[in-house]
Amino acid sequence: xxxxxxxxxxxxxxxxxxxxxxxxxxxxxxxxxxxxxxxxxxxxxxxxxxxxxxxxxxxxxxxxxxxxxxxxxxxxxxxxxxxxxxxxxxxxxxxxxxxxxxxxxxxxxxxxxxxxxxxxxxxxxxxxxxxxxxxxxxxxxxxxxxxxxxxxxxxxxxxxxxxxxxxxxxxxxxxxxxxxxxxxxxxxxxxxxxxxxxxxxxxxxxxxxxxxxxxxxxxxxxxxxxxxxxxxxxxxxxxxxxxxxxxxxxxxxxxxxxxxxxxxxxxxxxxxxxxxxxxxxxxxxxxxxxxxxxxxxxxxxxxxxxxxxxxxxxxxxxxxxxxxxxxxxxxxxxxxxxxxxxxxxxxxxxxxxxxxxxxxxxxxxxxxxxxxxxxxxxxxxxxxxxxxxxxxxxxxxxxxxxxxxxxxxxxxxxxxxxxxxxxxxxxxxxxxxxxxxxxxxxxxxxxxxxxxxxxxxxxxxxxxxxxxxxxxxxxxxxxxxxxxxxxxxxxxxxxxxxxxxxxxxxxxxxxxxxxxxxxxxxxxxxxxxxxxxxxxxxxxxxxxxxxxxxxxxxxxxxxxxxxxxxxxxxxxxxxxxxxxxxxxxxxxxxxxxxxxxxxxxxxxxxxxxxxxxxxxx
Numbered sequence: 001x002x003x004x005x006x007x008x009x010x011x012x013x014x015x016x017x018x019x020x021x022x023x024x025x026x027x028x029x030x031x032x033x034x035x036x037x038x039x040x041x042x043x044x045x046x047x048x049x050x051x052x053x054x055x056x057x058x059x060x061x062x063x064x065x066x067x068x069x070x071x072x073x074x075x076x077x078x079x080x081x082x083x084x085x086x087x088x089x090x091x092x093x094x095x096x097x098x099x100x101x102x103x104x105x106x107x108x109x110x111x112x113x114x115x116x117x118x119x120x121x122x123x124x125x126x127x128x129x130x131x132x133x134x135x136x137x138x139x140x141x142x143x144x145x146x147x148x149x150x151x152x153x154x155x156x157x158x159x160x161x162x163x164x165x166x167x168x169x170x171x172x173x174x175x176x177x178x179x180x181x182x183x184x185x186x187x188x189x190x191x192x193x194x195x196x197x198x199x200x201x202x203x204x205x206x207x208x209x210x211x212x213x214x215x216x217x218x219x220x221x222x223x224x225x226x227x228x229x230x231x232x233x234x235x236x237x238x239x240x241x242x243x244x245x246x247x248x249x250x251x252x253x254x255x256x257x258x259x260x261x262x263x264x265x266x267x268x269x270x271x272x273x274x275x276x277x278x279x280x281x282x283x284x285x286x287x288x289x290x291x292x293x294x295x296x297x298x299x300x301x302x303x304x305x306x307x308x309x310x311x312x313x314x315x316x317x318x319x320x321x322x323x324x325x326x327x328x329x330x331x332x333x334x335x336x337x338x339x340x341x342x343x344x345x346x347x348x349x350x351x352x353x354x355x356x357x358x359x360x361x362x363x364x365x366x367x368x369x370x371x372x373x374x375x376x377x378x379x380x381x382x383x384x385x386x387x388x389x390x391x392x393x394x395x396x397x398x399x400x401x402x403x404x405x406x407x408x409x410x411x412x413x414x415x416x417x418x419x420x421x422x423x424x425x426x427x428x429x430x431x432x433x434x435x436x437x438x439x440x441x442x443x444x445x446x447x448x449x450x451x452x453x454x455x456x457x458x459x460x461x462x463x464x465x466x467x468x469x470x471x472x473x474x475x476x477x478x479x480x481x482x483x484x485x486x487x488x489x490x491x492x493x494x495x496x497x498x499x500x501x502x503x504x505x506x507x508x509x510x511x512x513x514x515x516x517x518x519x520x521x522x523x524x525x526x527x528x529x530x531x532x533x534x535x536x537x538x539x540x541x542x543x544x545x546x547x548x549x550x551x552x553x554x555x556x557x558x559x560x561x562x563x564x565x566x567x568x569x570x571x572x573x574x575x576x577x578x579x580x581x582x583x584x585x586x587x588x589x590x591x592x593x594x595x596x597x598x599x600x601x602x603x604x605x606x607x608x609x610x611x612x613x614x615x616x617x
Contacts, residue, residue, distance in 0.1 A: 006064060009084060015052075016050035016059065017050065018061070019050075022047055035051075037063055038105060038106075039105055039119050042120075046060060050064040063119065068082045069082070073169060073170045073173070077113075078110045078115075079110070080108035081111075083106070083108075086116060087109060087111070097117050103118050120149060138200065139201070139225075144174070144176075145168055145170060146165070146166075146168075146178070150163045150164055153166065155180055157177065158176075159221075159223075162177060164179060189227070194232060195229070196227035196229055196241070198225070199226050202220055205230070209526045211235050211528070212235070214235060215241075217479045224237060224238075225237075231508060233527055266439070269441050274350075276350050277348075279433055280371075280428070281373050282432075283435040284373060303317045304316055305361060309346070310370075313363045315362060315370060318361065319359050347374035348371065348428040349412060349429075360372060378393070384435070384437060385454040386454075389420075391419050391424075392418055392420070393416075393417055394415065400614055402611065405425065405427040406470060407433070410485065411555070412427050415428050429484070430484045430485075433487065442487065444463060445482075447478065448478060449475070450473040452471070453473060453474035455469050455470070461481060462479075462480050463530040464530070464544075465526055470483070471484055472484060489543055490549075493546055493548050494548065495547060500535075500537060503534075504530060504531075509527060519539045520542075521542065557572045557573060558571065558573075560572070561614050566601075570597060570605060578591050578592070580602070582606040583605055590604050
């Protein structure tokens with residue numbers, strides 16, 4: 001070998017000579033000198049190295065040719081200078097990358113910041129020092145270089161602090177774990193039956209509404225790397241995906257939960273077009289009574305009854321002539337709607353016509369109607385999820401009669417069950433739902449049965465995305481929580497300007513991967529929530545925007561009351577006329593809002609003022 005000398009700053013006493021460190025003997029064996037590189041403190045396994053045999057000083061060829069000055073991504077604000085040993089009084093330092101202490105050899109150093117890297121961390125521990133391995137990712141504009149030596153840092157891909165090999169950008173502060181950088185672009189997950197595609201941030205098409213990981217149930221942030229299925233709107237953090245051949249072979253399907261014949265008798269099936277009455281009947285009658293009840297029992301129904309909620313006149317047993325949906329009339333839409341609103345149960349605020357019973361109780365003089373089941377409600381109720389106190393059936397103290405239900409959290413003028421010590425009132429429909437002691441099978445979650453759930457902490461309802469505490473049905477394994485109000489939504493409904501039925505539909509919407517807009521409020525519908533849809537006309541609505549669901553499902557309109565300073569009774573109407581004002585509270589506009597109206601005087605009161613001014617007798 002031609003002798004090559006090098007004057008190196010780390011060994012100024014003598015020049016270093018590039019020498020062979022192994023020799024082949026006559027018998028074919030090889031003698032290798034065991035020497036350690038002064039710069040990196042690793043054994044020199046290369047055939048040749050720079051040596052000073054007199055001082056027993058050796059350097060890898062690559063260590064001897066290191067650049068004297070570099071810009072490192074871990075300390076990009078200043079250049080690092082290569083020193084033969086740390087510049088401190090102790091002649092040792094702690095590496096700021098790997099944490100190795102008492103390092104006394106080649107060090108890349110920043111004197112301004114007292115920042116130090118041992119040579120292995122600084123040169124990326126690569127055989128090709130000046131040409132390190134690099135990768136390119138679609139999510140980043142610059143090439144990334146690989147750091148083989150593990151380091152602990154906050155990964156820009158998964159957002160976790162783990163000690164791992166990594167990839168760095170030398171131009172901007174972008175640093176990711178090696179395992180994140182090498183993620184496959186498509187995977188299969190054991191809990192989803194479609195391939196999931198890698199996205200380096202939450203895709204822009206899904207940013208309008210909050211998304212959550214379907215494994216850990218935490219929110220998916222905009223900058224998170226995720227695997228997702230677009231048509232299903234299914235998202236999983238990259239650290240939550242379990243990738244294995246076993247997982248790929250056992251992909252789950254959204255099959256219905258198998259229920260045995262014995263279970264089927266006890267399971268409550270929702271949605272139902274007559275859910276409130278069915279649930280009331282369940283807790284009024286024992287199971288054996290429900291199965292043995294027949295038409296002969298109904299012959300014992302009294303012709304007249306008195307209820308505490310209506311003391312003025314007796315309620316007379318009446319019979320429905322025909323379903324109001326089949327009434328043929330030449331009247332206008334508004335008149336037809338007003339006619340339908342008349343026959344609403346004053347106890348549960350559900351249409352009389354929706355009940356399976358052909359009979360009901362009525363006071364024609366007052367326009368007061370009650371389902372047969374609602375007329376039998378017990379005066380006291382013991383709700384399983386609120387065992388500390390009984391609930392008492394409470395009569396409305398006024399014609400306005402409004403309160404906020406402690407279960408569904410809506411204003412209503414239905415009758416209620418009240419727990420006085422806890423100051424908790426629950427409307428009849430929610431009370432009937434809270435009495436379910438068996439499991440619930442709901443079409444909105446076919447994988448598992450639902451059970452009663454109560455929490456004082458706010459939880460998002462899966463169906464409407466409203467945040468509230470209280471009573472609901474839940475599948476805790478799937479983080480599926482549905483409030484009573486949504487659980488009792490009917491499977492179909494109608495609205496006056498469309499002859500087609502509106503169907504309650506649930507995500508994922510495979511046939512409608514695009515955006516949804518409510519045709520009534522003209523706002524976008526969260527595609528992770530339930531909605532009503534007309535298949536024939538291909539339009540969608542928020543459930544609350546459908547008048548039969550949002551306006552008329554919680555309040556009975558048409559009731560009249562007398563108030564101070566006005567000689568005529570006022571009628572509760574769902575919509576005040578255009579350019580109408582409250583006659584009490586600073587002329588507040590009431591256009592198309594619920595109000596109390598004197599039709600002869602065009603005098604209006606908002607519900608708040610009507611409640612304050614109502615005359616009680």
